[in-house]
Amino acid sequence: MVAPDEVLKNEAVRAYILRMIGEEGMELIEKFPPEGEYSDEDLAEVTQINLNTVRHTLYTLYGKRLAEYRRIKNAETGWLTYLWVLKLENMNSCLYEDIDSVLEILEAREKYETMNDFYICQKCGLRYTFDEALNRDFVCQNCNEKMEHFDNELLAEALKSRVDKIKENMGRV
Structure with missing residues (x-):
């Protein structure tokens, strides 16, 4: 123990x-x-x-x-x-399981961000994928304002950086 x-x-x-x-x-x-x-x-x-x-x-x-x-x-x-x-001797495996879960979520989010083109309503801040925006004629469903293209490159890079750092810390580079 x-x-x-x-x-x-x-x-x-x-x-x-x-x-x-x-x-x-x-x-x-x-x-x-x-x-x-x-x-x-x-x-x-x-x-x-x-x-x-x-x-x-x-x-x-x-x-x-x-x-x-x-x-x-x-x-x-x-x-x-x-x-x-x-049974605190199980702490490492517990931590690794939780980190794996978080990593899985972050990787899915990173993939979503890199695989999609986004549009945003500047008035209310709702963000839409290209397909969603196209289906709504690039007009926000919340406030009827015209949507503008949203550059998510910074967000995608931040997610990639976080995923890479977690993998590095876990020895999975």
């Missing part, structure tokens, strides 16, 4: 986790007991964090494979108890 304080030393990872689970979730990770499995109720009591926040944080981490649980059933009552443990 990787200790939370080791993982949280990296400011980028810390920011990523903070964005994922918020301040109280971060507090839970920082206060999570180092050894053993704990129920959500035990964690709420030990950390003094609201039980709903503890549960929300654990299920969010579980969704990213950064926490696991083992379910036990009370033979007398039939109640289920979930015993949780952090």
